[in-house]
Amino acid sequence: MHAELFPRDRAQVAPGAVHVPDWLDESRGLRLLRACRQWARPPAGLRTVHTPGGGTMTARQVCLGWHWYPYGYARTAVDGDRAPVKPLPDWLAGLGREAVGVALGPESVPSEPYDIALINFYDADARMGMHRDSDEKSAAPVVSLSLGDTCVFRFGNAESRARPYTDVELRSGDLFVFGGPARLAYHGVPRVLPGTAPPGLGLTGRLNITLRVSGLGPAPERIMGDSPS
Template sequence: MDAELFPRSRAEVVPGAVHVPDWLDAGRQRELLEACRGWARPPAGLRTVRTPGGGTMTARQVCLGWHWYPYGYARTVVDGDGSPVKPFPAWLGELGRDAVREALGATPPPYDIALINFYDGDARMGMHRDSDEESDAPVVSFSLGDTCVFRFGNTETRARPYTDVELRSGDLFVFGGAARLAYHGVPKVYPGTAPPELRLTGRLNITLRVSGR
């Protein structure tokens, strides 16, 4: 928004979980968007994720470095076209490490996984934990496009207590330490709220993780 009645500021949602508004400037957002468009192309491109129970996730996904599927990792798209997963770029890893330094004042080990989720206006993400990695390094999340409600909860249950955070294009969210295995999800996306200059319909979430493998 051009004018904020109450300007947004950095906030620690719970110990170890930090929201940094507007961390990505307009130029970096455009660079990330163009990279995402390339990664989304086949082979090993954007796919619909199917759950073991036979359902499907409404957010579509593409992976870099390691391919995530419910509930593990592989070097090929085992639940898609079978192609080798696209490589994880060093520059994206450095961006993630810079993000953790900014948010938590720490330097994590090198990142080697990116999960990129695309949300259209009807997509959601249920409460879940990022627990398939063998590392407890912080998770880094970049938002592009439409604004969403990001629900950040506790480590014991999908239910309350949780905090709803508004994530806009360019925002950074990092969670590690005691908050690393907290349940979180996206209950709502606000269609048409992306910055017009980005020319993106929908929301992209780029999540970086350390596999520990």
Template sequence: MDAELFPRSRAQVAPGAVHVPDWLDGDRQQRLLDACREWARPPAGLRTVRTPGGGTMTSRQVCLGWHWYPYGYARTVVDGDGAPVKPFPDWLAALGREAVEAALGPRAVPWEPYDIALINFYEADARMGMHRDSDETSDAPVVSLSLGDTCVFRFGNTETRTRPYTDVELRSGDLFVFGGPARLAHHGVPKVRPGTAPPALGLTGRLNITLRVSGFGRDPQRIMGDSPS
């Protein structure tokens, strides 16, 4: 919103989980959106993710660095066109480190570089069920950046997909980082609010860019786990 009675401020949602509103200014949002549009092009572009039970995720996804599929990682789009996964750029790794320092402080910045991006595109009716990001061997903080439409982001606990949880409104440009005791907390997106994206951005829908440290090193073997976003 252009003007608010009470400006939003950063908040610790849980120990190790911090919401930083308006972290990306308009220019940085636009540059990141332009990059996402290029990454979404085939080969290894935006795809519909199919679950082992035969269903499909309502958001669509493209990956960088390592390709995520239910429930593991590979170097090629094993559940799509089979193309090599797109590379993870150095500037995005630097953005991940900057985000962690801004949210959790310099001591929380991982020594390993960020090397995975999961980019999810949400149309008006898309949702994401409660899940944990547990497919990586690193416990480095997860970085989440939002572009476009506002969403309700549900951040829960490490033990169950149900309560207790906290609903957080994530708007375009917002940063959410979770690590430490919150690294394996369940989280999801129960609602997207269509038509709430900044008009100047030129995006219909919501993009979520999630950055992670794999911990895989040079091992080409895919790693199995259980997380979609």
């Protein structure tokens, strides 16, 4: 989604972790953004997440399929308005499978459907501390899609939040997938670069759409059909 003198190449950041620049073209990015704006509306809409220790996440979040809260999943927004979680559309689950095939190869595409989407909105001051995606019962690869402002994405190791880690610049349209030996690696967002979103997107801030397979059994009602036009 950016014109460059030297196009960015895909890169393996760690075994099982692959960065694919500009995977979403402008048209697919706009369609996904329109859908995110609808999902962010109440009920079970965009919320501020509070941790058990009394902390507050600076990135705000809305969930599809299953509602994530620290540190588990529910079928309702238990730490919000307690409304039923919005269903995850089949087209978005299919996008996750497509992304894994592109990044890691068809042999890594999980047999189970993607049934969780965590959509985080970052304003200029938002951050995400180093953490692991470890509340799922499935070891299927995690899919991360970026829209809007560029961020620094810190991808570490599975043993601790400390070094070694690698800082990757994720721009609008970029795909990042991690599975296999990297599935439980610590990762975070130490900063967002304000004003770097593509002008044509019409977004101030950054959206991150993270797709996961829960392994928790039958998901809430699914939505059939194509992506929004």
